């Protein structure tokens with residue numbers, strides 16, 4: 200079901216929210232994919248572009264120009280990419296592909312090759328589409344290349360007047376945005392010397408997940424929740440982003456990265472910000488990003504003694520996932536046998552502002568955990584309900600849970616009277632399920648994000664000050680851990696919920712993880 204149909208269905212009240220349009224709403228454009236023959240292009244970008252085309256959301260006049268080192272002609276590239284998309288995308292439709300591939304072109308050149316950029320410019324000029332009357336042509340540069348190559352390409356685009364010159368250009372960059380605060384800052388200096396912030400689209404694919412986007416709607420649409428969204432009523436917030444997969448075939452990448460750079464610096468902190476942020480002036484990209492950045496800047500600084508007490512690292516040992524034996528991290532391809540790279544992270548953060556002072560935000564994420572589940576639980580304070588007699592000792596708190604994946608739902612846990620008992624409380628959940636209500640099916644993140652880039656909507660993209668503020672939060676942890684290698688790795692079995700220390704982190708505060716373990720959610 201398309202978003203417009205959902206909005207217009209009986210499930211949503213009408214409002215002046217801007218409803219994304221279908222075909223014809225976006226203007227003509229050319230997208231240049233650097234690394235256009237690489238993995239990201241084959242597995243994510245091209246299948247998503249094909250789906251957008253199939254859904255009728257592309258303008259009549261668009262071109263996709265893949266740029267890369269391998270030598271292909273336009274026809275050779277179409278053949279190569281057609282095979283790849285057929286392999287990686289179950290929804291492949293031959294007839295649609297045949298229409299779509301007419302918009303595909305290839306430009307073979309080395310990334311340092313100046314003549315190549317001049318030829319690229321000529322090709323961009325030659326493409327049929329024009330910007331709207333009196334406007335420049337829309338050109339999108341997508342960096343599907345390793346981070347080490349990106350600065351070079353950006354500098355060349357600037358030198359050849361492709362970033363701010365005759366075209367209305369945008370640039371899309373993938374994480375990692377640097378390795379630490381310093382390198383993120385350097386990268387930004389390169390990017391902003393060529394492009395203005397309004398032209399830069401930094402992807403965090405978590406922001407495109409519907410249940411993630413819904414957090415803001417839920418908070419700011421429903422008056423009953425906003426009133427209790429603070430330390431007077433909230434006891435603690437828990438964020439779990441658990442994966443059952445290992446590092447797959449990304450050994451060398453992961454060895455360089457580790458869980459903090461891979462998941463915490465971006466996805467997990469973004470989730471935290473959506474829960475903790477103040478209402479933005481409006482949903483305009485910059486207003487939302489202002490509020491998120493304030494949250495990152497309010498997170499209590501992680502000093503060494505704090506890190507030792509309040510952050511937990513782990514690395515997976517062999518174990519079983521869904522009954523099948525899996526190797527430990529140190530036995531994955533491309534990983535050192537004595538690697539100290541963490542694959543699990545848990546921590547307690549505090550957001551030092553008036554709304555959240557004293558409320559712990561417990562977060563955890565890791566590979567090869569018991570199951571794939573991403574959830575945010577808001578646990579409310581308990582009432583001193585002595586009126587129920589002894590039974591109140593066993594009282595459970597109210598819990599509001601945003602289930603992001605694999606289930607997409609919101610549930611509220613609350614107590615009711617157990618029928619025909621004198622004063623027994625029974626805990627149950629009120630559940631809203633996305634698929635049940637809207638009959639939606641999962642939309643791959645890249646489709647939404649690519650469409651937003653084409654439309655020029657930056658709301659779901661990360662601004663540089665947020666990127667740097669997030670590095671500010673995690674940098675001390677990474678530095679402390681890298682300078683004090685762990686003595687106990689591997690310290691959790693694949694298929695478990697992570698190291699014992701992650702349970703102790705909450706147990707010390709008299710709490711437990713809610714997601715799978717604590718108070719059961721339906």
Ligand code: BG6
Nearest residue numbers: 404405442444461462466573604
């Ligand atoms: C990516 C990380 O950004 O997010 C991966 O690099 C991780 O290591 C992935 O597996 C998780 O995304 P999702 O959408 O499957 O939760």
